[in-house]
Amino acid sequence: MDEAPVRLVNVHKRFGSLVVLDGVSFDIPLGQTTAIIGPSGTGKSVMLKHIVGLIRPDQGEVRVFGTDMARAPERDVYAVRRRLGMLFQDGALFDSLSTGDNIAFPLKQHFPQLSERERRERVEEVLEMVELPGLYDRPTPALSGGQRKRVGLARAIVTRPELVLFDEPNSGLDPMTSDAIDALIGHLKETLHVTFVVITHDIVGTINVADHIAMLYQGKLVAWGPKDEVVRSDQEIVRRFLGRNLVLPEPGTVGPARLPSM
Numbered sequence: 286m287d288e289a290p291v292r293l294v295n296v297h298k299r300f301g302s303l304v305v306l307d308g309v310s311f312d313i314p315l316g317q318t319t320a321i322i323g324p325s326g327t328g329k330s331v332m333l334k335h336i337v338g339l340i341r342p343d344q345g346e347v348r349v350f351g352t353d354m355a356r357a358p359e360r361d362v363y364a365v366r367r368r369l370g371m372l373f374q375d376g377a378l379f380d381s382l383s384t385g386d387n388i389a390f391p392l393k394q395h396f397p398q399l400s401e402r403e404r405r406e407r408v409e410e411v412l413e414m415v416e417l418p419g420l421y422d423r424p425t426p427a428l429s430g431g432q433r434k435r436v437g438l439a440r441a442i443v444t445r446p447e448l449v450l451f452d453e454p455n456s457g458l459d460p461m462t463s464d465a466i467d468a469l470i471g472h473l474k475e476t477l478h479v480t481f482v483v484i485t486h487d488i489v490g491t492i493n494v495a496d497h498i499a500m501l502y503q504g505k506l507v508a509w510g511p512k513d514e515v516v517r518s519d520q521e522i523v524r525r526f527l528g529r530n531l532v533l534p535e536p537g538t539v540g541p542a543r544l545p546s547m
């Protein structure tokens with residue numbers, strides 16, 4: 286497939302008089318990890334919700350696997366959703382379900398033909414991937430903040446999606462747990478070979494796993510490109526946002542990332 290898995294074309298979105306997205310266009314490259322950065326309240330989550338079809342643009346187009354998420358029939362949108370996994374910013378776990386049943390939820394929804402045993406196996410498998418083996422029956426309220434994030438990650442990958450979207454996987458975590466989640470994302474990226482989109486306002490760490498960076502600011506994409514280029518950008522706003530915390534990769538350790546053909 287030549288087309289980028291996600292393509293935004295001149296996307297505009299406002300809530301009342303609040304302009305949130307003001308003409309955003311870009312392609313998310315296949316098989317790579319794109320970090321979407323920007324200050325709080327700048328429209329990152331709104332953009333992600335456009336990608337999964339939960340919010341429709343006022344103007345412009347959001348194509349996922351070639352499907353126009355705002356205009357395609359419900360059936361086609363649903364077929365696209367089967368191919369993606371999402372970690373919501375607030376985790377969105379059901380406290381009434383066990384850990385394992387939370388993770389099994391999208392499997393039941395999108396792959397009802399799986400047997401109970403197959404489903405359980407799949408869940409056990411992703412629990413191991415997020416380093417929570419044996420926690421299937423743990424009541425969700427008994428999980429720590431870091432464990433909840435891991436369970437959210439497990440739920441996002443359990444359907445073996447081609448496109449994985451993480452909204453603020455580190456938010457609300459202490460620095461050590463946050464680093465552990467970053468390491469885990471890096472590991473998932475290496476093992477799964479899928480297209481990752483990671484939203485963050487906390488650049489340290491997450492940026493280390495990114496191949497591409499898109500920076501959203503006041504409704505516009507102010508920077509977009511291979512990580513090496515964006516972190517060296519001399520744009521004032523990008524510099525101010527990245528600050529001094531950023532650890533630049535050693536020269537030569539990161540290959541030149543490819544931009545999708547337009």
Ligand SMILES: Nc1ncnc2c1ncn2[C@@H]1O[C@H](COP(=O)(O)OP(=O)(O)O)[C@@H](O)[C@H]1O
Binds near residue numbers: 324325329
């Ligand atoms: N459904 C909604 N209705 C009205 N305003 C919204 C809605 N969703 C988000 N907003 C507003 O849009 C702006 C961008 O929000 P958001 O995308 O969540 O920011 P962030 O970049 O922190 O993820 C914020 O001002 C937020 O209050």
Ligand SMILES: [Mg+2]
Binds near residue numbers: 329
């Ligand atoms: Mg957000």
